Amino acid sequence: MPASPDRHIPLEPPAIDACWQRIGVRGDRSCERLLQHVHCHNCERYAEAAALLLDRHELDLEMVDEASFAENQQPDPLADGQTLSVLIFRIGQNWLALPSTLLLEVSLPVPVHGLPYPRNRSLRGLCNVRGTLVPCMALDLVLGLTTETTPQDRPHMLILDTPGGPLVTEVQTVEGIYAIPLAKLQKTGHASGLAVSQLASAVMQWQQHSITVLHADRLLQALSRSLR
Numbered sequence: 001m002p003a004s005p006d007r008h009i010p011l012e013p014p015a016i017d018a019c020w021q022r023i024g025v026r027g028d029r030s031c032e033r034l035l036q037h038v039h040c041h042n043c044e045r046y047a048e049a050a051a052l053l054l055d056r057h058e059l060d061l062e063m064v065d066e067a068s069f070a071e072n073q074q075p076d077p078l079a080d081g082q083t084l085s086v087l088i089f090r091i092g093q094n095w096l097a098l099p100s101t102l103l104l105e106v107s108l109p110v111p112v113h114g115l116p117y118p119r120n121r122s123l124r125g126l127c128n129v130r131g132t133l134v135p136c137m138a139l140d141l142v143l144g145l146t147t148e149t150t151p152q153d154r155p156h157m158l159i160l161d162t163p164g165g166p167l168v169t170e171v172q173t174v175e176g177i178y179a180i181p182l183a184k185l186q187k188t189g190h191a192s193g194l195a196v197s198q199l200a201s202a203v204m205q206w207q208q209h210s211i212t213v214l215h216a217d218r219l220l221q222a223l224s225r226s227l228r
Contacts, residue, residue, distance in 0.1 A: 018131065019045060026131065049133060083179040086213060088206065089158070090173040091140050092147040094196070095209040099216045100177050104166055105159040112136045112170075122226035127168045129159065135227070139169040142222050144195035147172070162220055180204060185213065195222065 020040035023031040037043045086097035087106075107129075114125040122141040127134045139158075140147045153172045160167045185202040199222055201215035 018049070018133070026128075083181055084185065084213075085177060085179050087158070087177050088175040088211060089156075089171040090175075091143070091145050091171055094143075094145050095206070095211045096143075096196075096214060097180075097204075097211050098214045098219065102160050102162075102216050102219070103158060103177075104161045106174055107157045107159065109155050109157055109170060110168075120226050120228065127157070129166070129168065132166070134159070134166045134168045136168045136170070137223060137226060139171065142195065142219075142226050143199065160223075162223065167223060178206075180206075188212075 019031065020026055020043075023029070024034065024040040024043075026040075031040075033043050033045070034040075040046050085100040087100050087103050088095065088097045090096070110127050110129065112125045112127055115123070122138045124136040124138050127136045149172070154174070155170055155172055156174045157168050157170050158174070160169065184204050186204065188197070188200045188203050196212055196214075199214050199218040200212045201218075202213040204211050204213060
């Protein structure tokens with residue numbers, strides 16, 4: 001039986017002056033800047049907070065980059081234990097899984113607010129998750145996948161746990177969390193030039209679908225590059 005993906009785990013807000021919550025549109029609206037900007041998203045203070053947040057993510061994920069490239073000294077996540085707990089989801093026609101240790105929460109879609117000066121095409125903008133600014137990544141672009149909407153889509157946001165804080169990405173379908181027997185996982189090579197192949201640790205068959213299992217550290221490295 002799958003575990004419920006709707007796990008509500010509190011987010012730890014970064015040390016940023018979230019003035020929009022106190023005196024802005026989510027607060028008492030006493031900020032004098034609202035007369036000029038109408039909404040906090042148009043204010044330079046909001047942009048400065050966004051830049052600080054992204055810098056923090058980039059710095060902390062760079063540390064993951066350096067540490068993870070010594071992964072040949074780390075135990076293979078598929079080498080120990082009898083099962084691997086993964087979240088199974090779909091982007092376009094591609095069925096994917098990521099280790100549930102990377103997952104903080106699954107939620108319904110929330111608005112994404114674009115940045116005035118986006119750093120990377122994969123960075124869609126910022127989401128307000130219970131008052132906390134969270135960068136939103138286009139996982140399809142990070143993985144080099146194409147997307148197309150279908151009547152079967154049930155969009156959800158995945159809130160991922162990274163060293164720099166939460167990251168959000170939208171996927172088209174979430175099936176749930178499953179404990180997969182390691183015997184069903186086949187290690188994959190990285191001969192393909194596709195980004196998703198480079199970030200994969202294994203493939204498996206599940207309910208007539210071929211699932212690409214993403215490698216946690218490689219995915220964090222790719223997200224780090226996409227924030228630069």
